[in-house]
Amino acid sequence: MASGEVTRAVETLRRGGLVALPTETVYGLGADAENELAVRRIFAVKGRPSTHPLIVHLARREAMTQWATNITLAAESLARTFWPGPLTLVLKRTGKASDAITGGQDTVALRVPNHPLALAVLDAFGGGIAAPSANRFGHVSPTTAEHVRADLGSEVDLVLDGGPCEVGLESTIVDVSGETVRVLRPGAISRDDVARIVGRPVVMGAADADLRAPGMLQSHYAPRAGVCVVPAAKLADEAARQVAHGLHRVAVLSPQPLTLPDGATHIAVPADAQSLGRQLYATLRSLDEQGYEVIVVALPDDAGFGQALRDRLTKAAAPRERR
Numbered sequence: 001m002a003s004g005e006v007t008r009a010v011e012t013l014r015r016g017g018l019v020a021l022p023t024e025t026v027y028g029l030g031a032d033a034e035n036e037l038a039v040r041r042i043f044a045v046k047g048r049p050s051t052h053p054l055i056v057h058l059a060r061r062e063a064m065t066q067w068a069t070n071i072t073l074a075a076e077s078l079a080r081t082f083w084p085g086p087l088t089l090v091l092k093r094t095g096k097a098s099d100a101i102t103g104g105q106d107t108v109a110l111r112v113p114n115h116p117l118a119l120a121v122l123d124a125f126g127g128g129i130a131a132p133s134a135n136r137f138g139h140v141s142p143t144t145a146e147h148v149r150a151d152l153g154s155e156v157d158l159v160l161d162g163g164p165c166e167v168g169l170e171s172t173i174v175d176v177s178g179e180t181v182r183v184l185r186p187g188a189i190s191r192d193d194v195a196r197i198v199g200r201p202v203v204m205g206a207a208d209a210d211l212r213a214p215g216m217l218q219s220h221y222a223p224r225a226g227v228c229v230v231p232a233a234k235l236a237d238e239a240a241r242q243v244a245h246g247l248h249r250v251a252v253l254s255p256q257p258l259t260l261p262d263g264a265t266h267i268a269v270p271a272d273a274q275s276l277g278r279q280l281y282a283t284l285r286s287l288d289e290q291g292y293e294v295i296v297v298a299l300p301d302d303a304g305f306g307q308a309l310r311d312r313l314t315k316a317a318a319p320r321e322r323r
């Protein structure tokens with residue numbers, strides 16, 4: 001790891017700049033979490049509503065008590081088991097977490113990412129780094145440094161290249177701020193993984209229809225092309241339907257070759273959910289670049305990593321309000 005890069009990143013953060021950082025999930029757009037002006041710049045650069053709270057990234061679990069209070073046994077066990085890793089915990093905040101980060105809520109989201117470069121920067125910086133995914137608001141998250149440059153370009157002071165992200169989908173967000181443990185966003189760590197550690201049932205989804213909770217916005221994680229999610233057995237039928245509607249740049253994602261009408265193209269993708277998750281966002285971006293109008297993809301099984309894939313694909317397929 002080039003330590004010069006780490007030093008530059010720390011200097012940039014200290015003077016209130018923005019640093020794009022690789023993590024094991026997706027690339028983040030980082031700022032000093034205690035510098036309110038820097039945090040506000042994240043929202044401006046992303047085009048993200050200021051009520052949408054950010055995750056504070058930490059170098060180690062022990063730093064959790066600086067940012068959060070009322071840390072329950074469930075929270076403690078989850079942090080011990082899964083950090084560093086693709087898990088974000090929502091907890092009651094301390095005064096250190098400003099309204100700029102939390103969107104005015106009384107909770108804060110915390111995560112220790114599992115990427116050597118991110119951990120080196122966090123360790124050398126010493127404080128928390130507030131970072132959302134380093135994409136324009138509503139677009140698919142970046143899983144390479146190139147994706148970050150394509151979305152945010154010169155508006156980021158420094159982009160650290162840590163290679164393609166190992167997980168490829170955003171972290172599992174678990175709300176441990178109340179009695180009931182809730183998964184607000186599925187990720188590589190499944191609901192069952194969480195339930196096993198906390199030793200009681202875990203609820204999927206937020207307590208109320210709060211717009212600030214992830215997933216409540218419909219058109220998230222979306223490429224430019226339309227996305228159509230259907231049962232695997234219906235892929236060819238759906239492609240034919242799209243072509244019959246006059247579309248002639250239809251991409252059909254499937255592990256197996258299919259018999260497709262003219263105008264539809266088979267795009268080979270991995271059969272297992274984990275590998276598909278790793279390359280999903282890169283594939284969606286690449287299909288956009290190639291000018292596809294519609295992407296037809298099979299609905300994954302609702303188990304393990306498949307839960308996260310289903311969530312992202314369903315949101316990519318949801319009606320788009322803002323474009």
Ligand code: TXA
Nearest residue numbers: 025027028053054107108109132133170171212213214
């Ligand atoms: O894997 C990830 O989590 C990546 C990497 C960079 O760590 N980050 C990421 O950040 O996906 P972002 O901002 O794109 O998504 C974070 C989600 C948002 O949907 C936000 O609503 C939710 O976390 N969130 C943040 N603070 C929250 C809070 N206090 N309560 C509920 N949800 C919160």
Ligand code: MG
Nearest residue numbers: 132133134141
């Ligand atoms: Mg995001």
